[in-house]
Amino acid sequence: MRRLFLILRREYLAYLLTPGFLVALLVLPLVMAASAFLPTFLSRQAPAPKVVIVDLTSLGPRGPGPFVEARILKGQARNLPQDRPAVLAVAPASVAAARTPTEAGERIQDFYRTPEAGERPPVFLVLGGTAEALDARLWTPRARLVDLSGTLEDALNDWSRNARLQALGLTAAQVESVTTAGVDLATYSPQSRSGKVTVTDRLPQLAAIGVSYLLVTLILVGSGMILTSVVEEKSSRVIEVLVTSAHPAELLVGKVLGVFCLFLTALGAIAGVGVVVAGQLPAGMVQDAANAVFGKGLLGWAALFLAFGFLLYGSIFAGIAAFCETPREAQSLATPMSVLTLVPLLLVISAVQAPDSPVIRIAALFPPFTPFLMLLRIAEGAPAWEVATGIALMAATTAGALWVGVQAYRTGALSQGPSNLWAILRRSLGRQA
């Protein structure tokens, strides 16, 4: 244990004390804060989109143009990317004089080419046709992924529905009553403390998904660190000194846990930011969230599955790395393994829709998937036998992976020359311990 701790500590400090990690540790909370607040900030900085409505329908004040105008004036028409109410602009004289939507389109194109259009030309909503067959065209200076079309289409659909309801003889008040009618469906569950299901009750599932993503990130990032560390030790021959000073299992587990502790440090920094953010939330919400995470032992389970999952995959990566002479060689061998870790993640995404499906229940019992899926199953109230079986199989497989990793590490640490995956397995498993 003493040697394992020393190796863990060295590995941990070797990364922790690098300027890169320290800078990353400081920058990470800033990046998280920026990712939370930047979209809103940018949205507030952006100017409101300008809209010109050209109504050629001859329907007068009850036409679609005035209806959409009213929506915009009431601030009910929002544009997604900018999250700002659109503002109305007056149509240029040339466009306003158009008689058909096609003619209006030609004049709008001419207008966009004139200096009068300015740096921020407006979008044009050109409306023609009849009440029964409305011809609606949106002209924008640039084609964009997200624009006002969805918002304006919703407004036009509302106008069209209202017009038809009024044609059927409904009064304006009746139309208003029909369009605002709706039902608020409340969800209740015996598992919910208050009976009514709230976001807090769904936190365990969210946490389970979060842990799965965290584990994939940990494996993808951590495996790279383990690979680099082992290859560096091998190329500098440190590994020869180490294997004569400690048992290969101590070296391998110490190395993997060292990287794991480093990851926990980064998580601690993120948690610190979380605590600061939680301080800004209403007290009741914080209490509910804390109960959801700590109350059901979710944090303990999450830690267990993270540790087992990383040890399982980390020992395999370390064993593979021991056969490689260069980081590039190690990376090419480890890439298929990294890609395989995405398979459980895909299952997690499916499991959110149907956590009780037989496929998910069975997959959660098998070790490559257990660290990713069992937490979700626990959050769903999986029976004790299922959890116990999953953990027992995971522990046994992790021990097996550790054994294979140690054999590979011991054999590979002293080998030289090009690596061959089949040779690795054959030599590792055939070697006398």
Add this chain to the structure above:
Amino acid sequence: MTGPAALELTEITRRFGDRTAVDRLSFRVEAGSVFGFLGPNGAGKTTTLRMVLGLVAPTSGRLEVLGAPDGRSVRDRIGFLPEERGLHPRMTPLQAAGFLGGLKGVPAASARRKARDLLEGLGLGASLNTQIRRLSKGMAQQVALVCTLLHDPALIILDEPFSGLDPLHQQGLERLIEERSRAGATILFSTHVMAHAERLCDKVVLLAQGRKVFDGTVAEARNQAPGRLILEGDLSPAEVSALPGVIRVEAGADEGGKRLEVTLAPGAEAHETLSAAFRAGLAIRRFESREPGLHEAFLLLTGAPASTPEVAGA
């Protein structure tokens, strides 16, 4: 008389597939001795050392290391220096000492203190806190050696310790080996530089193509090689060939007379051959006796060509 063995190999064989790296190797290293493990590159020296350390299992045969079946269960009593420096390049010498000493059970503070003393003694006091990657190979090798010695190992195994060192560093390393030997440690080192073995070793084992070709003292090894006599004067090869101990005579031109290079049989004494020559009344104007060295014995026993130069720096 032989003392207790620190290390004993009996009929050890190691095969890698069809290739036999070490073939029925047996030798014994007495406790407290300095033992040279000699052989050309690829002779099986490193494989043997790895078997001793328990890093590679023998295919057959028996090992005994400090009373244990291999080095794994007595790793805290063994100090091993691999051929390359074997240190984390981004650590400083003191950090490396704290870490590697710790693995051998030495408290970090004590390991650092001891390393400081030893490194200052070797003239590396100014580099104690310099990253190892910034040190020269010789300096790093000395740091590695110091880290090997921090736990006062009973058995010190050094794989090609003189490789790549300049004469000054080689001298420092030799001094350190002698000090440890005087302190009672058993030292086993592999090398293909015979001069170090001649100066340091009580006994040597010579390996060639995985097989032991010699096991004994340095003097005994020298006796395996033929001595040489240079004779100048009015001499004929035929009368010199008749002298006792002579196995070959080669004639060479010399200013004002004949020069003969005489090869003696292994173990033959040059002074006996010379006495016989004088008794026979041969007209010898000048003679020169060339005692065989370990280098000659090495070449002879390993079957290497006589022109093989000894490694620079020896």
